[in-house]
Amino acid sequence: MSFDDVSVVRGGRLIWCEGTFDVPTGSITAIIGPSGSGKTTLLQVALGLLPVASGTVEVLGEAAGEATRRIGYVPQHYARAAGNAIRACDAVLLGLTGHRWGFGRAGAEERQRVHEVLKALDCQSFAQRRLCQLSGGQRQRIAIAEALVTRPPLLILDEPLTSLDIRNQRDIVGLLSRIRDEFGVTILVVAHDLNPLLSILDSAIYLLDGHAHFNTMDEVVDDHLLSHLYGTSIQVVHTPQGELYMRSI
Template identity: 35%
Template structure:
C-alpha cells in the first residue's frame, strides 16, 4: 500500500493551473506521487502531459500552484531532480560529443565556473556504460541514431544521482531494444528507492511498465496504483472514443479521437 500523505510524497502539487494565451492547459491540479514508484503520466494529445512536467521544473510559467519535492519547494531541491526532455525539443546539431553531454549533467553540482576533472569524467563514463553507450564516448551527438541520443540524455540524468527523475516520452521513436534497455534502467532506479515519473504514450505497455499512474486531460482524471485506476471508466473519461480491454492478454487495444 502506497502512502499518499504530502509530507511523505516525492512529488506534491496543489492548485496548479497553467494557461497559454489565456486558455487553460492545466486546471487546478492536485497530486501526490509517493516515493519509490515508477509512475506513468498518460492522456490524449493536447492533455497537458509535457506542460505538466515543464511547469513543475519552472520551464513554463504557471498561473497558480505550489510544487514540492520531498516536502520542500522545487527551487530548494533542484539538485535532487533529473530531467530527460523530449527528443524533439533538443538541438541535435549542437557540436558536442556524447561524453560532453553527460558531463553537462554535473554542472548543477560543480557550478558553471568550475571545470570538470578526472572524477567527473569517470562518473560520466560510468553513466554511459550503464546505458550501453560506452563505445560512443567521442561521437558527435548529431551522428547518433535517435535511440542512441535518447540513451545519452538518460546517462546525463543518471550522472546527477537524483532522487526524482522526470522523463518526457523517453520511449517515443526508439527501437524495441532501446525501449527495453530504458525500461530496465528506470526499474533499477525505482528498485533503489528513486522516484521515476514518465510521460508515456503507449497504453498497451502501461500495466507492464508502471506501478503508479496519473491519467490526465487538462485536469486529473485519476491517480494511484495502476491496478486501481487503469480501467475502462477512467480511459473513457480521459480519451473518449472506442476503448476495449482484452483480459485474455492483459493488453489494452485502444482507438480514440485525437484531442488537439
C-alpha cells in the same frame, strides 16, 4: 512530489485544475492524457518553469523551482538540444559542468562520475562516438545518463520512447526499471502510448475533463476510464501470461 489543489492558467485559459495528489517516492509514474490536455504544462509546473494560478506544489520537499538542480530531466528532442557534433561522453559530462560560466578542464572526480554512469547504463561501447553517429536507442541512453550523472533523486522524462522501434522501446523500459531499483530514483514519464510501459508503472497522473487526477495503475488500467480519457473505445486485454495491453476497438 506533492500537488495541493493546483490550477494552471496559460494565456488567460484554464488548462486544468483541482490537482491534489502525492507521487510516491521510488515509484515510476506516468503522466497521460490526450494531446492538448496539459501534460507538458504539468512538467513545467513541476520544474518551476510555470507558476500555478492557485494551490501549492512541492518537489523534493521544496517549493517548485527550488529543487531544480536535484532533478534529472530528459527532454523529448534530446539530440537537437545537445548538438549532434558533441561526443556522447562529453554530453554526459555537461550534465555536471554545463551550469558553469566559461570553459575549463573537468576534474578527475567528475570524469570518474561520468565513467560510472556510462558503465551502469551500458553506454561504454559508444561513449566516444558523436551523437550524430548513434542510433535512437543509444541517444536515449546517453540522454538518461546525462540526467543521472548528478545523482538526482527525481528523474523526469518527456516521451522517452518516441521514434524508437519496438526493440529499443523494450530496452529503454527495462533500463528505467533497473534505474529505479539500482539508483533509488523516483521516475516521472510523459507517455503517449502506455503499452510499452505497463509492466513497470506503479501509478499515473491523468488529465481528464480539465482536472489532474492520480491513481495506481490497477485503477487506471480500466476500459471505461481509458476510453473516456482518450475519446475512443479502448479494451484492456489480459494475456495468458498475465500481461496487460490496451487496444482500440
